[in-house]
Amino acid sequence: MKPKKYPMTESGKHAVLQELDTLQTQKRTEALERIKTARTFCDFREDSEYAAAMKAQAQMEERILLLLDMLENAEMISEKNHFVDSVVLGTPVTFIELPNGEKEIYTIVGMAEADPLNGTISNDSPLAKSLLGRSVGDEVSFSTPGGEMKLQIVAIG
Incomplete structure (x- = not known):
């Protein structure tokens, strides 16, 4: 293994x-x-x-x-804010929650350094899993303990 x-x-x-x-x-x-x-x-x-x-x-x-x-x-993983066209580890992603439009920015990192209060989330989290590989304009949804959450990616990097 x-x-x-x-x-x-x-x-x-x-x-x-x-x-x-x-x-x-x-x-x-x-x-x-x-x-x-x-x-x-x-x-x-x-x-x-x-x-x-x-x-x-x-x-x-x-x-x-x-x-x-x-x-x-x-x-x-790289911490550089280089231009990428899809969400990858180490790059900040900006999204808005739908339908209310609340804007949030997170960087997806490994579990060792995840700290949501300071803008980093684990790549194992449901939010990160729904974002990885997606592009600007994509709408994604994922399950949370409070129910289904929907958001739209507005910027990467």
């Missing part, structure tokens, strides 16, 4: 590297200290503080493994 690819821009890769460094140095040390402190107060069969510290440490280690996998299987 092929490993999963993680599309990411250069700035997204930088953010993953920063998070990984923080987890492997500062947070890992803090987690081990928390476990060490919890051990001094407990009967291991009953102590919730120890159990919580162990769970937090395990979750952090899982995140580290995911970040390492993302970096190993990164598929770099």
Whole structure:
């Protein structure tokens, strides 16, 4: 089975590297200290503080493994605002919601750097899937938890 690819821009890769460094140095040390402190107060069969510290440490280690996998299987995408005639990863797309005409701009990126509040959405999201490969003037629709949403692409790049 092929490993999963993680599309990411250069700035997204930088953010993953920063998070990984923080987890492997500062947070890992803090987690081990928390476990060490919890051990001094407990009967291991009953102590919730120890159990919580162990769970937090395990979750952090899982995140580290995911970040390492993302970096190993990164598929770099361009952040340049070059002219393209269809929606592709790394290029901003402007659309209006139909029928109200509310205008929005998003850049489709990999899940590692998606941040909808700051204008980036994951290529795995229903919105991104409906936009990828489409052109200016195209109307697309997709399902959301609140119902069907319809929009029209007005600019790419």
